[in-house]
Amino acid sequence: DVDWHKRDVHLIGSCGDDRTVRLWDVREVNPNKATKTVVDAHDADINSLAFNPVNEFLLVTGSADKTCALWDLRNLKQRLQTLVGHTDQVFRVEWSPFNESVLGSCGADRRTNVWDLSRIGMEQTSEDADDGPPELLFMHGGHTSKVSDFSWNRNDEWTIASVSEDNVLQVWNMAEEIYMLDEDMEAKNDEVDEIEMKKEMDLDDAIMGE
Known part of the structure; x- marks a missing residue:
């Protein structure tokens, strides 16, 4: 996967089945030389990455190791946070166009998850903890096959479209009580x-x- 940085017009991020995240500056004379490289960023293939549209230093990656990882571009030696909530490989990650702390992920477990990073570390009841960590805001389970892609609506804050490998497209949103x-x-x-x-x-x- 590749993604342009949302504020730096010269910066591109890439990832792949070599488990490596690379940042490229298009002004670099040597086209084979990455500006920054994170080797073994995940324990399996990295399928997707996305730069945060508001926070210029925040990057998220999604992997076949069933996790999403958050990275600070100023220090890529270790990840900021691991998001655990999928039971199979993650195909795609994408930030909300409205909320700096909100992102979505979808994968082979037939789920589209919505995460809110502002809730990391919040106290939970034992009942809520059984449903996942506090930052796992919502889990859409309406598909019956692997969810290959999803997209945030740019005009309606909490509306998402997701598509699965059984050729079904769904448009859905969350109740206010959730977010x-x-x-x-x-x-x-x-x-x-x-x-x-x-x-x-x-x-x-x-x-x-x-």
Whole structure:
């Protein structure tokens, strides 16, 4: 896989079945010389990589070793974080166009996973922990075959299209309760309650006025 850096017009990233991640500067005189190389970045073939559209130093890779890995371009000697949630090889990774900390991944386990890095390290109940780590925001299991690709909607924040090897395309999104933090959800509910209360008061005033 290859991906252009979202802010540096001269930088390209590549990965492959040699388990290596390479960064290329197109201004380099020697076309065979990578600017930076990460050997054995994963334990199996690396199928996909993507530069974060907001954070210029953040890179994610997806591998046949069933994991996604986060990398800081300023220090590629070790990965920042390993995302564990797939049970088979990861085919594709892609960042959300709206949220710096949100990305998706899909793979041979028939799943499309949505991750939120801002939730890494958050406390979980034992019941929630059984469903995966806190950063695993959502797991779409609607396909019956390997999910070969997916894409974020550039105009609708939480809508995703995914396609599987049984020739089925699905368009789906998540309920607000999934991606909103509890305190944000409570604040929104309070706001809705206030609006409804104001409507009732306005209606009462109108009736009294009659």
